[in-house]
Amino acid sequence: MTNSYCFVGEDFTHHTELNQLIGDSDYQHFVLYPGETSVNYQVVKNTLTKKNKVRVILLDGTWKKAYKIWQLSSNINELPQVHLPPDLEGNYRIRKAPNKNSLSTVEAGYHILSLIEPEMDFSPLLTAFEQMIDFQIRQIPQEVFARNYR
Template sequence: MERSGKPFLARGGFKRERCAGCRVVPSHCLCALRPCVPTNAAVCLLMADIETLKPTNTGWLIADVVPDTFAFGWMRTEVDPALLAVLGDPQWQPYLVFPGQYAAPERVVHTVRLPDAACDAAPKRPLFVLLDGTWAEARKMFSKSPYLASLPVLSLRPDRPPQYKLRNSGREDHFCTSEVAAMCMHLAGDQRAAQTLDAYLDVFTYHYLQAKNQKPIDRDSAAHRRLREACA
């Protein structure tokens, strides 16, 4: 956030005070609902310049739910040494999450190695590297980050359409960052985290739209009930 070059002003959005924790106006704050679920897998967010400032960014939701979440700003001409340290940490097996058609076939995988009771050597913990930005920004990060070129590319196979409603990419097969993280957690065997991420996104979307439309919050809405069930 400190390195972001300019403030973000949402086109057509409401220019009101926002909660620093959830980016929603204080009257519709959802910080008290913030869940945290123990996971085996971790997430590393590589974020485009002003993505952290956008109130509709869902990378923040991942950081709320997944304890081991790292976040770094992306720069074309340099790389944060701390990012390289995370990627090189021997406890992690990094997977760069991106559509397989943009990578060399030998780099593409569709599954994550999970612990096997019959195997003495436990696999490294999965670290999902997510490119957090618009589709154009994500493609630029993918092609212009040589330090990611050696990582296996995890190509997801979604079994449902995107549910995110706060941005429109113009394509029906683009998922928001939080939805991608939920699918990754599912592959890693962290089912509760996957369900919680999906439910938390629903609650965030509900609060955001209710605030935008100047409507009150129903704490017993379908989204709230789903989150309570996921966290139970």
């Protein structure tokens, strides 16, 4: 069963509820962050056979904001880092990204969940995401969209 939690802020070092979750020894914790010491998602998948519960933390925000959260939150920064396969490409067409394989949080969540639990269907995440993007694009005047997003 997949549980999700959502916390708002920048520095989670002293965040009581998050620290309780991280302190739960029934789980192996990872942060989905493509840092220099990050390991391939396969390590997380292999952990499932050794210890049945895995919790992956995603940092939501712009790349700059995620980096700030990463820098400020020593509790998150101390967790093992995991990254997704490098050949994945994001489809967040209305945002500028550092490179083609930069994913939105929803896309990253979809991919890590699908890789860890391939027997489950997480496609509704991407369907809702695509519908949100299409809605936002329809709100942008066509000439502005053509000039800035194509």
